[in-house]
Amino acid sequence: MRIDVFTLFPEVVDHYADSSILGRARQGGLLDLRAHDIRSAATDSHRSVDDAPFGGGAGMVLAPEPVVGAVEAVESAGGMPRPLLLLTPSGRRFDQGVAAELAGSEGFSLLCGRYEGVDQRVADHLVDGALSIGDYVLAGGELAALVVVEAVARLLPGILGNEASAGDESFADGLLEYPQYTRPARFREWEVPEVLRSGDHGRVDRWRRAQSLAATLRHRPDLVRDRGGLSPEEVAMVAELGEVRLLRDHGYDC
Numbered sequence: 001m002r003i004d005v006f007t008l009f010p011e012v013v014d015h016y017a018d019s020s021i022l023g024r025a026r027q028g029g030l031l032d033l034r035a036h037d038i039r040s041a042a043t044d045s046h047r048s049v050d051d052a053p054f055g056g057g058a059g060m061v062l063a064p065e066p067v068v069g070a071v072e073a074v075e076s077a078g079g080m081p082r083p084l085l086l087l088t089p090s091g092r093r094f095d096q097g098v099a100a101e102l103a104g105s106e107g108f109s110l111l112c113g114r115y116e117g118v119d120q121r122v123a124d125h126l127v128d129g130a131l132s133i134g135d136y137v138l139a140g141g142e143l144a145a146l147v148v149v150e151a152v153a154r155l156l157p158g159i160l161g162n163e164a165s166a167g168d169e170s171f172a173d174g175l176l177e178y179p180q181y182t183r184p185a186r187f188r189e190w191e192v193p194e195v196l197r198s199g200d201h202g203r204v205d206r207w208r209r210a211q212s213l214a215a216t217l218r219h220r221p222d223l224v225r226d227r228g229g230l231s232p233e234e235v236a237m238v239a240e241l242g243e244v245r246l247l248r249d250h251g252y253d254c
């Protein structure tokens with residue numbers, strides 16, 4: 001998969017993307033990530049990329065010329081994958097569903113905003129859409145772009161060591177993940193739950209499902225509502241964990 005990133009900090013993007021899972025994916029040829037420097041398309045002698053907002057107000061706005069220039073330079077050198085998506089807090093919310101959508105595509109490109117924003121003509125005439133990684137404001141789109149790249153890349157076939165791991169985790173089925181443990185079975189006075197050491201796969205599956213349901217109800221009741229609540233069987237499973245108070249707090253009789 002090819003992903004092009006337009007940024008004022010290509011070295012930051014490259015550096016992160018050279019380590020860990022992304023680094024391996026790049027080395028193995030599964031991920032063709034190209035970071036392009038917006039400043040290389042600046043035309044004035046100071047190589048400036050920003051200017052004060054028309055109408056007044058604090059901060060600086062990323063100007064249209066270097067952004068459009070950087071994108072057009074790549075387009076005329078053979079092109080980059082579309083859609084081109086702007087990272088901005090006012091974009092469409094990025095979640096696991098969008099990650100899966102992008103992972104199923106041939107590739108895409110990302111444009112990192114900076115300063116107080118990007119000239120609106122870039123949003124209106126250059127990009128194909130906008131993504132936000134959450135309801136908070138970062139100083140720029142680089143971290144957001146890396147979040148998108150990593151969430152997408154780890155879904156690509158062959159990238160995770162264990163092919164099963166991407167399907168069996170938080171959000172894959174609209175629920176948060178159950179807790180995981182490894183050796184030692186006892187660390188200090190903290191024990192791994194007995195059921196996980198029992199060797200009884202039926203009990204393990206039921207416990208994990210119940211833990212997922214309880215964690216989602218506790219931390220993300222909106223996700224439980226989105227899937228239509230808990231069935232009576234699921235309520236019984238969560239009750240078996242001793243989470244009767246949690247269930248009652250969310251309006252379930254048990």
Ligand code: ADE
Nearest residue numbers: 087088089132133138144
């Ligand atoms: N740029 C600044 N804040 C952002 C956010 N929350 N998501 C995406 N891009 C951003």
